[in-house]
Amino acid sequence: MAQSTASHRSRLRLVVLQTLVFSLLATLGARLYYLQVVSGEEYRGQAASQSVRQIVVQPQRGLIVDDMGRPLVTNRLIWVVSLDRTLIGRMSLADRTELLHRTAQAIGVKVSKIQGKLLLCGDPGAVAGQCWNGSPYQPVPVALDVKEAAALRILEQPEDFPGVVVDRQSVRQYPAPYGVNAAHLLGYLSPITKDELDSADKSGDSSVNGASVVGRAGVEKEYDEWLRGQPGYQQVAVDSKGRVREDVSGLEAQPGDTLVTSIDAKVQSVVEKQLATMIATQRATRDPVTGRNFAADSGAAVVMEAKTGRIIAMASQPTYDPSVWVGGITDKQLKRLYSEAAGTPLLARSFQGQFAPGSTWKPFMTVGALTHGYSPSTILNCSSAVQIGNRAFHNHESAGYGPITFARALEVSCNTFFFQVGMHFWQTLGSDPDNVDAKDPLVEQAEKFGFGHRTGVDLPGEASGRVADRKWKRDYYESMKGYYCGIAKKPQDAKTSDFVYKFAREFCVEGWKYRLPDAANFAIGQGDTIVTPLQLARAYAALSNGGTLWEPRVGKAIVSPDGKVIREIKPKKDRRISIPSSVLSYLDNALKGVATEGTMAWKLGGFPLDQVQIRAKTGSAEVYGKQSTGWVASYTKDYVVVMMMSQGGTGSGATGEGVRAIWEALYGVDGDQVKPKSSVIPGVTPPTSLPIFGDDGSILPPAREE
Template identity: 35%
Template sequence: MNTGVRVRISIVGVVVFALFAALFARLWFLQVASRGSYAEVAQANRVRIVPIAPPRGRILDVRGRPLAENRVARAITVDRRLKGARRRAVVNRLAVLLGTPVATIEKRLDDKRVSPYAPVPVATDVPIEVLTYVSEHQEDFPGVRAVPLAVRSYPNGRVAANVVGYVGEIGPDELSERKDEGYALGDTIGRSGAEQAFEEYLHGRPGAERLEVDARGEVVGHLSTVAPRPGQDVQLTIDLDVQRLAEQSLSQGIAAARDAVDDDDDRHFKAPAGAVVVIDPTDGSVRALASNPGFDPNGFVGGIPTDKWRWLNDRDNHYPLIDRATAGLYAPGSTFKLVTAIAGLQSGLITPYTTIDDEGVYRFDRDDPRWSRTNAGGARYGPISLSRALTVSSDVFFYNIGGDLWRWHRRGDPNGDALQAVARDYGFGATTGIGLPGEAEGRIPDAAWKVAFNADNPDPRSKAENSVWYPGDNISLAVGQGDVLVTPLQLARAYAAFAAGGQLRPARLLDRILDPSGEVARTFAPGKPRPVPVPERDTILTGLQGVVSDPKGTAAGAFAGFPLDRVPLAGKTGTAEVQGKQDTSLFVAFGPVGAPRYVVLSVVEEAGFGAQTSAPIVRRVIEGIEKMELSEIAVSAPTAAGN
């Protein structure tokens, strides 16, 4: 062999050697030098995580009765991995069996919200015969299973719906916000009420099933299962019995008002809506929050039909989804006189012995009739003191306080704002701490508010005129009229603070959190009370007791026959005028006077005097709490000119 050939063979040898060396080097780099990163990719490649939704916690009343729970529904699920002709055949058979259109089932099967590795529920609450048929004909229904499915359920229907709220499916925006909290597509989330407010306890933590899959997504193995942590039960301070009583009484009162005729315009009261609040003044616990009109939260489970949703949000139906107890804003009318009385006493303007001669008319300025006011119904009470003024609800007495305080305000005396200061002390103009979504703050008007409110007025003259805090503003406020707005819960809480001897407590709805085992996980103690001024409590109390017990008391008629000797009560009527509408009827009472255990408040829109509609509602609720025989609510023409 000549040397030329040898040299050339060697060249080939060198080239081949280089190729093999390159392969070895690359192999080392991939498998040894950068091992970890590829192992991770491979892991992510083959593992699919199927979330297991945690059962949602229940919502219980104060005695452990369920307000919201999970019902086991018989559902039919279809395996997503069913494909092609087999799937078509199965879907067609199911459609016939369930009486559902094929398209509906197909749509659910293609629903992106369900993990492709989880069976898709195509029908819930399936009749037992259908389930039996499916399980007896498994060969015709491959991939079809009958499974128990947890469905949110509200066993009491409409009762306490405004407090409990409802659930819905998590939206895409919320999902991206809450992804770290363990939410997945298609998850249930609280949409209002306690369901929304206490979501963090109710939701629980989802479990996960880790599956090994191949490139086509076929499951080839089961790696592990982490069981979900069920949501915790939330126990509220609501007492289902009292709640039911409050709601029944409210709807009875509304029905009765609609039957009655308004003296002012000789028409039936419209009484479109109302609220009843029952709270415990000793610790601020809310026992009942009734709101009318209401809704059935069961209608929201599994998605609410559009027409139904539209109906619930229609003005003509008076927005049943709004909880009027916490989000309804009302002029308090004469119920606000408690604040005015305390402001008058607190500022030193009046004493329990101050007497005013009520001739039926109040004139702030003899030369300026703009600020003159008369008593409702033109009543004249003669010389009266504070306690009497409360009992008979003399407007003139309180107009005087409002007017005189305005003068102090004009002089720059800080006591001139006593009305607003006391109102804020008693929790008006701020949320109550109940924590329900959508709670309104209300409004206590003052000079600064008026300026701010008219800041955007484009007409300089009108702006200048409307930005002034006039005597009339303070005079109206003194009787709960004008620009003041309160929620029923705020009003009840203010009376609770007075009943408790000057202790304003946060409204308490959440009693405790229970683990699924029933163990108490956390107790929510009553909030720290804030002391509020209660000057001359006895004088005011006498006046408020007179409202129900004195023959001239504004609610005496409504409480005729009530055993006040056994269960002494104190209360106050309110009749708020609303521009262009019939009067709002308010009544608030607490008892027993010696050691108050409850404050009951009723507000009914367009239902006349406080004594006409609301006082009978409150009476009936108190009768229920005191385990007396319940009286029938009848709205009659007022005997006294009680406002």
């Protein structure tokens, strides 16, 4: 009986076990049927996608050429080494460490730097500018411009470098025709930031990606959307080690468009060399006022087409080599570019630097005076000094010329003549120093010529300058009274000079008041009024062309990679200044006198002024604690040439010879002979047409009209 019961139980257990096994097999079969039949297509697609990688193909950036088609910025191919984060992430720690050390040794880059580049921006320890802000599935560039031998070694030994990708990419190259630098005009590139990438994603802009570089200055930034092109992509099948088996599909990248500029490389070369030469000369010249050599710490020069506002050449010193940004700039190089000790080379003095204009301001004051009560026959005494309050205001070197006209005052640059003009308007229209709304024809005229506002040039970061009128002085007081009153309320310490302490006490008490000395200084371009060299150039262009104030332009046209003109960048008028023709004619003749008999004459001896009629004005602006800023502003019916030097001495003394050399190059002047065929620009004036773009990619000079 017991044996029968045990046998029954065994059979029961077997039945239960069999039922369980059959149930599991049925469930497994059903699951397999679902995976292979019902969802088989979906999972096969997912499996295939895991072996396919999408690689972004960066476009070749567009060229930048001058108005004759000469290349200013091109591209060159470099070897780039990248690492596949996905693949190396699957490796053991030991294998990954060994791979990084082997790769670092091959390309000459520290392991720590490679590791920093592999971090995703936002990850712990990621450093902005070094981390990767692109797709985590995209190979990460860890070294640019790798030596060919190193690149070929990696390509030839793939088994030693699993997950290491080597390809060729294009980067910027600067051919420097005729030795030009043009760094501040051209600008530079740097990697896109995470914020910029996020913004592009939100706006649906597909022209940038995590590996993109974008324009940061100059025309590279201003015309970035045209120059950058459109990225492509390449889908490739890879094996378990990340090695490419085959191309699956792809979309070709679209190269960027070409920017044709109004810059002429030959003129740019002349301007840069003359500016550098003048600065070097002044640094070796003794300043009779201070008894030491001129510091000549910076300078700028502008050549503008008077009738259109197009920039033909523009230079700034100190400058820098734009190629330092290619492939990534070092901390040491970047520190120097921002260093005040090095002269802040990144600052474009031509349109970002702001300086007191000195006597180059007087022609605009003359227009203001002659249209508000004064006349060409007005005679004022050019004494050696004028007493204003308890202080004597002097002419340069205390020279006196007796009773003279506006024309003669411009020729000899008589300060005391213009002091009287400025004081007259203050006394008759606004002698209350607290009245910020008092009229001032000289201030109004300066604003009509565009001073105190950006010119609208197609270059980023332009400075606005400053017209130091009554409202500005009140606003400045409100913003600075806390600082200066803080100094004035404390006992003078060793760090505060007598001048600063006295100024702070006076400023705290009545710093908002616009007094007679302010008006006198304004009339001669001294005091707190500041301008950029570009602002001054376009104002003189308005004198040359009859009163049209242009928005300066560097860009001339956008041309597609296949040579089609996409967009012509036409000159744009800012405004028309209403100036009586009699006033313009009078001023024009007076400025001719500056070149033939006045303060610029000693630098133009033997120059054929009867054939190339240069109008000029020199200026020397005094700056507290520094040597004088020297200016020469000049023009003909075709061009405006302005050159300026900070701490360089008198205008004609600092820059006169350089300005003459530029005029000689523009018109083909040899001694006292004018030889148009020797001009650096064929036909003397810039071409109106664009360069000719051939089907084979060649670029030829514009066809000139006979």
